Structures are given as structure tokens and as C-alpha cells.
Amino acid sequence: MTATPMITLNKLKKTFPVPGSGRIRAVEDVSLTIYKGEKLGVVGESGCGKSTLGRVILQLYRQTSGACVYYGKTLQEVNPRYLGREVKKLPIYQRRAKQYYQKSLQVDLKARARRMRMDEVSVRANASEERRYHRYSKKADMLAFRAKELRKDASRQLREGSRTVGSLILTRDLPEVCRLYKKARLALKEAHLAYEELIRQGKLLSGGTSNDTSQAIEEQLKAHMADAAAAINEAETYKHQNISEITERCFDPAYWARLDGNQETGINLGKLTGREMRGLRRDMQVIFQDPAASLDPRESIGKAVEEPFRIHTKLGKKERKERTLALLQEVGLKPEHYDYYPHQLSGGQKQRAGIARAIALKPRFVVLDESISALDVSVQAQILQLLNTLQEQYGLTYFFITHNLGVVKHFCDRVMVMYLGGVCETAPVERLFKNPLHPYTVSLLASVPKPQVPDGEMADAPLTGEVPSALNPPSGCAFHTRCPKAMPVCASEKPLPVIAAPGHSVACHLYQADKQTETSHA
């Protein structure tokens, strides 16, 4: 499968402070890749953090730590401010890495000195010598540990730098690389201005009818883009050349490859300015559960659906209305609904209006936060059908938050099961329903009422008790307090996700023994 990632989450965390009682850990270390064009279902009981996760991805909440990287646009297209900041910091990273490493060498020397004196002491042993021996040994261990930490700090600095330029962070010609990167950024900025000018002239949107000025601007745009690409290419020529001796690993090609792998091609959403994020919002939309709550009761449907055009485009009044009417038709509403107010529509129709607004700007990624839960079953099916059609038409990627496993089974491609802020299991839909591994997934599936008359008595509830508080989550595996298969280790150690089969990862001690720990969050 050659799936291209749309968004990757890396150890994403979100906590909410609660005055007087600590922090609610709503999302704990979620690592995940969302692929382009897939329908990813997210399930779990209420309070498991699925909605919070959706909102953190959209940057409606800022993450507490971790990264959320978006690949729907290239860095060149957005050219974010943080890139400039990072480029400026590159020499600092390099210098610090060097300093840390040098320091670690000194500390290592000291440790070695202690060891030598330790050896001297150990030859002759009486009570006080014994004490001294232990003192030296303790100190030597401490120093060795310190040196190790310093070396870690050094590689951490290099890793930070490599996010922007990959293994170029190791070169002696870093000032030159920085200059080239700055040049590229400036060129891109010019190109962006030219692009906006073109839009203002309405050329890109209506197509054709190019006049002389717009042609000139187009030339400029192309020239700036070429400049930027040339500068980046020139910077690339410094790669693996003239390596600076920063740490011992600097000459190891395997290490270069690792640093190159760190280079971010996507956009780190958490580092964007508010304005840049707003620009990206047209790519990332959300549809909420309660359609009535997301529509202004005093604004007509037409006005509400038109709003994205007013904010994100420079379309004229007439054209806006035209497009809005086309949108309404696309989601199955009638032209006369343009002048209706939300209270005049049924729940299903309101949700259609919400969908129309979300897809107005042709987004790439849509978070559906329980979008069909408030609707009747017959209407639910209508909306699911509409979502399917839109997905096929525009190649949308859905992050489908729901508690309805039946819907997940028949609508999504992949499922992620969450419990108390953490991910229990991620798998393709078919696999998860045929072969659920995590005990929580198993009990969740058993709890779903099936529209088939059971033979004999109703089975016992597979899960007793309720979800513990996220203010004070259980130690080890969060699920161990309710888990029918809990073992002693579950209460003390947090299970790491392991890959049980291609695309199927599970975080449970039952599967920990023989499997290798997941290294990449694929």
C-alpha cells in the first residue's frame, strides 16, 4: 500500500489544569499517522479523549506537548514564520551540541580519574579505606551518568536542528546554509505576494483572459519560485561535505540518514502563528454533533454557508451566492433553503447545512465529531451516504469520532480505539472486528446491542464499573481496573504499542512478550 500521510501525530499530549486538583490528562502520548483519503474511525467511551484529540489536531486547543504535523500543503506553499526562527537558531543548535559534547568528554575524564583512584584504594582495604572506595565508586557512577546525559543533550540539539535541514546541521558551512535558506524564504515570500496579486486580478479563478500585467506577474512568480528552489538545491550541495566534528557519531553515514529522516516535510501546526493557522483552516474543517448549536439562529442558512467564502476568498457578492446555491444542491438541500433560518429545518437538513459549510472551501481533512449521533437512524444513513459521496468526489480524509461501532464497521477504513486518553488498538476495520486483540476492544464490541433477537437470556455485561477519572488515572495500563484479563504487571507498567500484524497495533501486556516494540508509528 503506497499511502501518503496527511497528518502525523507524535506523542501528542493535552492536559487541562483543574484549579486545586491537578490536571486532567485528556490525551496521553498519542502517536498516529492519518493517511490521505482514508476514513479513520475513533471510538471509545465518553471521556476517553476522542473529541479533545480531534480539536487538538485542528489546533482549536493548543497541545501541551508533542507534535502534530500536516502534509496537505508543502512547507514551500505555507512558508511559515517558525521556519525563519528555526533557521536562525541552527548555528545555536550546532554550537550547543558541540559544547555539551565537549563537556561530556571532560566529565568522562573526571569519571575515569575517580575510577583510577578507586583502583588504588581497593588494593589496601581497612574500614576507612572501604568507605572511601565506596564514595569514589558512587561519584564515578554519577559522573558517568552525567556524561551520558550530556551526550544525550548534544544529540537532542542536533535532532532539533535536523528537523529543519536534516543532516546539513553537521556541516561546517552552516552559516552559508542558513544564508541560502533565508534567501529561499525571501523568494518564496515574493512569490506569495505575486500569487496573491494574481488572485486579486481574478485570473487564477476565472481562468484565461490573461492581460499583459497579469502575464508579467506570472513570470515574476515563476522566477521567484525558481530562485527559491535554486537556493535550496545549492544548500543541498553542502550535504555530507566538510563535516564539523561535533560528536563522535558525526562521521557515521547511518547517523546522517537518521538526521535526514528527521527533516520535516510537513507543517508543524503547533508552531504556526494564528494567522498562518487561519490560512490553513480552509484545508481542515470540522462538523459537530449538534447541528443547531453550530448554526447562528439569527442568520439564514444561505448566509451561514456563504461565510467561508466571505472570510477566505475575495469573491464578489453575486459569485458567492451562486456558489452557495450550488453547494446547497450538492448536499441535498433546495435553493429556497437559502433564505430559511435554522429553526425552519429538520435535524438532518441542519446537519446538511453544516456539511455544506464545511466543504465550501474544498478542504482536505475533515473532523467529524459525532456528526450523526443526534440524528434518527434513517437520517443517519442519508448523511453517511452523503459523506461517502463527498469523500469520493473530493478525496477527503475523515477523522470520524463516534461511539457507534456499527457505523464505524460499515463506514470507516481504519479504527482507533481510545481509553482514558490513550490509544488501545489501531487496526483496519475488517481486522479489528474479526480479530480484536485488546481486552477493552473485545468488551466494547460485546456491549453493542445487535439488531438481532438473541437466543435465550441476555448475556452478562462484559464490563462492570465506569471509566475512572482522568484527573487521577490508574497506574500502569489505564484499563487494568476493569480488565477481565488483568495481570500483576498491568498495574505497574504502561504497555507500549506493539505491531500484531501489518497495520494492526495494540497496547496491551498480553501481547508484549514476543513482539518487538513499535518503533515507528505506522
Next chain:
Amino acid sequence: MPQTKVLQVNNLVTAFRINKQEYPVLNGISFDVAQNETLCVVGESGCGKSVMTLSVMQLLPANGSVKSGSIKLDGQELLGLRENEMGQIRGNKMGMIFQEPMTCLNPLLTIGYQMTEGLRRHDKGLSKKEAEAAALSYLNQVGVSNPEARLRQYPFQLSGGLRQRVMIAMMMSMRPRLLIADEPTTALDVTIQKQVLLLLAKLKRTMNAGILFITHDLGVVAEIADRVIVLYAGRKVEEGTVRQIFENPQHPYTRGLMAAVPNIAEDTFEIRPIPGSLPNIMEPVGGCSFHPRCKEAIARCKSVIPPLIETSPGHMAACHLVGGQTA
């Protein structure tokens, strides 16, 4: 097996007054609930499910009223009773649980106060201590952990599942003959929903009561119901045992509902919604009210309201296409 009927509803017509005009919401609905039986009422929102329960309890809003028909609880006619007489019946003989327990619990009073208040009001001889002991035993029965502490807590300190259990305990403590549950598990998580459904099934047996269960979740219906009635636009379109309804649905609307539910037990599923939506009560549809959305509609559906036809013992459907009446 001849069972005592707890609730008998006959030809119930309920109408709402909007802008000085009467609009019927229920058009002659008949059903009954026997002892130790769960009757599920299924239908889309707006089909009259909740109006039906409100009519039975006589808690209709000011602009709604029962126009005709009869409602008998344990043989006693409820229509025409005075408000204070109804007050004696509600709670004592009829217990109710709603979707959102917070709307029934007073946020300013402790659980203990609210539970004992009901007990002491209905049994005047009960002392405060005795009432508290009774409340404790009921909380124990519905599986509330640490009931002593719960009695001193306020509703906001409990989770949704616990609140619903408290509501069930309060209602149980009156030992009603009929239990009306209006979407009691819709707001709960599936795992908690399962626990509450099991609890209700257990209570029905121990109290020998009848349950009138309103829901739109067909999965829940399959698990808990003995018999099912399907409502559409204020009319009963199908009635039967749970097996008859699920294994041999007769009315196109019932079949449509079944097809619209993504079934977790099936491997393949094609999303097949019922097109359109419920008719507005202010613009009634002539003939069978389902015909504008029905794929199988024939000319007669537009003009004649189909009568209920018994297709097999206990299984009735109101459709021109059933029982060889195709014309």
C-alpha cells in the same frame, strides 16, 4: 398464556393546538402491556412516541390534550381523573425514567433527600430512618457502589450511568405496576447501556411489572423487548413479537428502518437510507402517511388509509401490500 394486562390503551387520539387550530399527533393508537412484559415503541423522532407516553401519564403540555379513547391502568380508567387523583397514580403505580436524569433530579438536594422524600410521601407512616434504610437497600439492588456515601452526594457528583441508576432506584422504591422508560439509555455509553438494560430486565422479573420502553435504537429493542410496536406519523404501522418484527417485518417502513441501521453483526452492509423525512403534522399527507417515502407505494396508498391487518397470530401491519390485499 393468559396474562394480566397492566396497561390497556384503546384508540387514543391526542391533538395539539397550534395557532388556534387542532392538529392530531396520535391518530387512534391501541396497545396493551402485560405483566412481566416489555413493550418497545420504535419510530423516528417526531412520530409521536413521546407524546404517547405523556398522554398515558397525562403530563401533556398545556396546548396538548387527549381527544378520545381510553387508557386503563390495572383496569382503572385514567382519562377523566382529577389532577390530584392522577398524582396518586403517578409514581405509585406508574414509574418513569427519562433520557436525561438531570432533568428529574434537583441539583440542589442530596440523593438521599430526594429518595427518602418520595418514599415518605407515598408511605406516610415511614420514619426518616426507615426511609433511609429502604433507600439504601434499593440503591444496593440497582448496583450502586458505596451507597451510604451516595446518599450524601449531590447529583452533579455522579456520572451519567450512576444518575440513571439512582433514577431507577427511586422509581423502583414505589413498586409501580407499570414502568415507562423514555429513551433511558440513549445518553449512556454502550458499556454502561448494557449494564442498565440488564438491570431493567432483572427488575421487571422481580417486580412483576410491565415496561413500556421507548427507543429508536433497534439493537436495544432486539435485546430487551418481548413485543414491539412501530409508530409512524401518529399511527401504529406494525405490531408483533420481537421475533416476528425482526425476522419477518411486514411494513415497508419497518423494513426501511432495519436496513438503515449499520449492523455490527453483519459483514457486509450497504448504506440504504429511507429517503425524505417525516411529514409535518401541520401538512398531513392523504392516505397512508408513509407513501411519499415508500418505494413500494401503489396508487391506492395515496387515497386510502390502510387498516391494521393481522398477518399471523399477534402480528399486525397497516399496509395495503400485506395479507394478499394487493389491488
